[in-house]
Amino acid sequence: MERCEIGNLGLSLAEDLFAEAKKYHVKSNKHEILCYESAGVRGMSDELLTGDSCRYDLIESTLLSDWGSPLADEIPDLFERVKLFRRLYQGYKLPETGE
Numbered sequence: 496m497e498r499c500e501i502g503n504l505g506l507s508l509a510e511d512l513f514a515e516a517k518k519y520h521v522k523s524n525k526h527e528i529l530c531y532e533s534a535g536v537r538g539m540s541d542e543l544l545t546g547d548s549c550r551y552d553l554i555e556s557t558l559l560s561d562w563g564s565p566l567a568d569e570i571p572d573l574f575e576r577v578k579l580f581r582r583l584y585q586g587y588k589l590p591e592t593g594e
Contacts, residue, residue, distance in 0.1 A: 496583060498543045498544075498546070498587060499543070499544060501540075501543050501580070501583045501584065501587070502540045502541075502542075502543030502544035503540075503544070504540075504580060504583070505536050505537070505539055505540030505543065505580050505584070506537065506540045506544075508536050508540075508573075508576050508577065508580050509533045509534075509536040509537040509540060510533075511573060511576070512529050512530075512532050512533035512536065512573060512577075513529070513530065513533040515529050515570060515573060516529035516530045516533065524562070524566075525566050528562065528563045528566055529566070532556060532563070532577060535556070536577070536580060539580075539581075539584045543584070543587060556577060556578075556581055559574075559577065559578065559581075
């Protein structure tokens, strides 16, 4: 899959995550987890689409963490899309240079 395809996939996923977040109270953990995940996916997508080095180092996925796992059980389709996108992104991420 090409960089642009993965980037566009990520933008669509970020929008879907944000739309899902709006279903929950703004102060809830579920809302926060989904918004945080959406922001991370959007940042990675922007790198892919602009041709920048893929070095996005926000903490690991909140949705895939212990904190987000109960929510992942509620939204398995989004959960699987996040896992796929992050795996595809990792394929373009450059190894650390030690700088």
